[in-house]
Amino acid sequence: MKRDFLNISDLNKGEILDLIDYAIYLKKDKYKDQTLKNKSIGMVFMKPSTRTRISFEVGIYQMGGQPIYIQGSSTQMSRGEDIKDTGRVLSRYLDGLVIRTYSHKEVEELAKYFNKPVINALTDYLHPCQILADLQTIYERFGSIEKIKVAFVGDGNNVANTWIIASGLIGFNISVATPKGYEPSKSAVEEGMNLAKNTGGNIHITNDPVEAVKDADVVYTDVWVSMGQENEDEKKNVFKDFSITEDLLSHASKNVIVMHCLPAHKGEEISEDVFERFSDVIFEEAENRLHSQKALMNLLFK
Structure with a gap:
């Protein structure tokens, strides 16, 4: 079959x-x-x-x-x-x-x-193939997946949706921070939460990036404007407080890693200094x- x-x-x-x-x-x-x-x-x-x-x-x-x-x-x-x-x-x-x-x-x-x-x-x-590679990368860095906390900061897009379902499926914790009106798909959240009943995963949706990143082991982001979207300038203005910067990372775990599925728009969803500090993780993730x-x-x- x-x-x-x-x-x-x-x-x-x-x-x-x-x-x-x-x-x-x-x-x-x-x-x-x-x-x-x-x-x-x-x-x-x-x-x-x-x-x-x-x-x-x-x-x-x-x-x-x-x-x-x-x-x-x-x-x-x-x-x-x-x-x-x-x-x-x-x-x-x-x-x-x-x-x-x-x-x-x-x-x-x-x-x-x-x-x-x-x-x-x-x-x-x-985007399930991306998340498979991400989970491999996390396992290689931490030796396990179930005990980690992932913070996704940015647009509630296809990558965020898949992270939420993966959290419920495997049982790790995820906190997703987006601007109001840009939250992940309700169906993805529902599926993730239903799966989490059997695994103990915790799924948290917020509009506060600091709240999401608190004590996170992995901070993850993606471009703010996906292919085919027309409202680029409008979205950049709405998302300006959802950039992964050193200041935001100060709220995460001291052993935090930053991941990005690429391509990256440095200076938007992630600062260039943060990107370069974690470039070894990001390009291993791509590999x-x-x-x-x-x-x-x-x-x-x-």
């Missing part, structure tokens, strides 16, 4: 922890896993990408597979072909599909009609996209 990865909660806690261990193992021997030998994996990208595209292309190649990059504007989907028809056609050619696009509902529909594994490489609602996604593909395709 095929498995998709559209939401971080498509994996259970044990699978995520095992996946992290395997990703760390693959980090030491990049060609060890040949799960994708003689397989062709399509990569449909409706949005521009650096880390996601390259990490998947390289990972598929290292696992013995053939990555096929498909620019969204070059497909018939961009001209109105039904998603379900596209899914049924691609099922005849490909062994798996990675998709990075705008609408999460479109990905869900595509997965319904594509009869092999589908991986969500980013939608307007979730881990490759390893965690390979571990994920091993799980889905083996």
